[in-house]
Amino acid sequence: MIRCLLTLLVLCLATPVWAREQAPDFVLTGQIVGGDHQTYKPVSFDVPDGVTRLTVAFDYTGRDQKTVIDLGLMDPHRFRGWSGGNKRTFTLGVEDATMSYLPGPLPAGRWTLLLGVPNTRAETVASFEARIFLERTPGGPSLAAKPLKAGAGWYRGDLHAHTGHSDGSCQTQSGARAPCPVYRTAEAATARGLDFIAITDHNTTSHFAAMAQLQPAFDRLLLIPGREVTTFHGHANVFGPTAFIDFRLGDAAVPNVRTLQSLAEGAGGFLSINHPTALSGEACMGCGWTAPDTDYARVGAIEVANGGSERAQGGAEGPLLGVAFWEAQLNAGHRITAIGGSDNHDAGLSSDIASSIGRPTTVVHAPELSTTGLLAGLRAGRVFIDFDGSRDRLLDLSARTARSTATMGGALAARRGETVIFTATVAGADQARLEIVQDGEKRAPVFTRPGVFSIRMGDRPSWVRVNLRDTDGRLLAIGNPIYLSPAP
Template sequence: MCERHGAHLSRRTFFVAGGAALVGTVFPAAAEAEAEETRTVTGRFEPGAPDWYYLPVTVPAGVREIEVRYRYDRPQPPPGLPGNALDIGCFDPSGHDLGDHRGFRGWSGGFRDGFVINAGDATPGYLPGPIEPGTWHVILGPYTVAPQGMNYAVDVTLRYGPSGPPHIPVPAPERARGRGRAWYRGDCHLHTMHSDGHRTPGQLAAAARAAGLDFVASTEHNTPSAGLRWGEHAGPDLLIIDGEEVTTRSGHWLALGLPVGHWIDWRYRAEEPDRFRRFRDEVRAVGGLTVAAHPYCPYVGCSWGFGYRDVDLVEVWNGPWTADDEHAVRTWHDLLCAGHWVPAMGNSDAHSESDVVGLPQTVVFADDLATRSILAGLRAGRAWLAESSRVGLALRASGPGAHGARPAGIGQRLRVGPGAPVDVVLEVSGAPGCEVRLITPGGVAHSAAVPASGSAVVRWSTRAREAAWVRAEVRRPVPTDTTPDTMVALTNPIFLGV
């Protein structure tokens, strides 16, 4: 069986060579079947192919396991053009329409060459469960197609017999042993072998503990499968929050604080803003947060295309400091100056074992070390960013006199009249040889050097009419490959005025 797919096809139209309609891969009824049977479908994607192609597979009763393997050619593209890349996932007979949670059974993008699903187990990235009879769909996503086109082959193997014992999820608890109302350190953008990461969940949890983190968020690409096992690695010292990195063709966003097993669809582009808002609203409805991730990431499909009006936070610092992060901070600063504040956060986006978990990290003020408390602190912007747990920081602003306005901290408002004097104090530690900058809508308003001890107390005075807000940066005068210096810490603003 062979199919061709080109730019002239709609996203849900299937054709085969010669114009015949694709009827799917049909297996015999269970009574006629052997213990195992494999069918192969071959096809071709042309440049400009639709984002998604659904290969139907008719599964009879009596199947205990389905296995899918795929391959495609990788011709050398002309200089400057991307080569072939093909993603893969799966829906069961419950449905594969946009947002259909019932039918989603897994996604691995282009990281694996196939998957296996049965009642009690599944390849990481996929959801175990019964192999119900009916029409399953293998979803193929031609991420990039070289000018020469892409030939592919999909092998579908069905294995018959008793389904075996069901899978028993082990989710992480929603609370860990905290310190009451306090600042907690976390990393909310992380990957394991459940998507395109190289660490196991256990290795990631160990790396988080070694980095001095209090919490992490599980954000696998387009799948909630890791959440079914995080309870094996959480503990009283480490809160694990369920989430997903929603990987669209127009940018990636984090859905933080999802219920265990809850899946958020990614099959839309920036030209379809209503679809994005639909799933943004779905995340908010279950108490979660939406985060624009690495907005200036230079890879195909990674840069942010949905704007900032419809998200709860923006990830301004992603992994080791680069020009992409500098650009993100500048955009965020411009939003602040325009009167639109989207709280900032920073995460490591760690994939490989060489990626440092907690570089950077978000330090959030929360009522407790519990999922809802951490999310509430992030939503309110009661957070600052650091390159590691060695860095300490406190920023506060106060008005005149003992009976004046109540002092305000990061993410809060100091309610004083426009002419009232405002005292700003920044305390920093673990930052030897760095420069502290206090920044307002007018730019850098005050700077000071941190001595070799790494600790400093910086004071500055202003009035609310002169600065609608103030935020802090701590930078090391050491260049990276793409920037003249290195960010060490960054705060959300304190707002000044009634």
């Protein structure tokens, strides 16, 4: 519950203040008259100490009479930007700003909103109102202020990608390599038909400003803020917040992994252990998950399928697939969502190669297409991994007893000896066959109809999930479990 409250609080803070209908700190009003034609009018206000974000929402009357008011901003020491007549709201933070404006510290003192008047008629009197909102909370940029798509449904995306803000590179015009700008990743995800992509550069927060600038132009592709917390004892993606999360595991500030987990939760983040069975030591420094004392009750997801690992081992299955690691945690009683991520480091990589953007794709049943909605969907666990990154493949599972039902990621109570009927729903995979896994073991139950099978409840908690394989046995998709518990 506390975790939920923290999540709501931080996501609330990440919403632009003017979109939350909070009272402004200043309301600056005035009039523009005929004599103001082709002049500049400074309007000043005093900013106190400790401000981390300043947002301006501006409006005026007289447009019907061809009055035009341009906007700019000066802080006590320097020019902070000019948007002319092209933006009615803008925000400046320490790390990001609306395009046209300069991010950076917001010094206390007298600030000036610059009004330029390219035109007003001699007889016109226009009124303007500037609402100024100040914030004092740490945190990075706000990305999408409202859902990109309303309504519950399956949303397809990639939860692990790097850009030039860490070690991602791509081809230059002349065929050389250069740090890859974030827009290339967004364009590749769009070409792939994805609904969302998390950009997870190593430890830094420097990609969030670029994402905040790109999001309005990519209004069908949700850009999820993430970072790959990269330690000497393993890597974990934290999705959601844009504030810095200290990654220095083993250092005084982050003495153990539970502190790291608390930092991620405190920031409203969702933590996923990446490529847990990757090599460690000098073969791949810090890549495998070896952090002792991990509190798996507080791990949101495990990246069981990593595109880079798939490419390295030449197929979905092999020693680098994280299914056995994940299932061991399920057998220990934890409910952790399995996800996939391309771990892309080159947005230009051909789409038929594992680790290109969207290979694998994680498909999430979410209440809406927003960061809040996607994280809620990941927590709920109605999620499957589509290795090929298709645009239409579906793998879902439901279960029922005489008294209750559950869907993938959910829980169902059943009496000892009671029959639980499962229904797997598959689309976009002709002639594929289902593989049933119970408590980590493959099962061969009798199908009463295509996709329908039953399991008799034992006297201990159990979990059941399905995979999808093609006629050659190649693994196409991994589904998440339904958790069974003995009813009293």
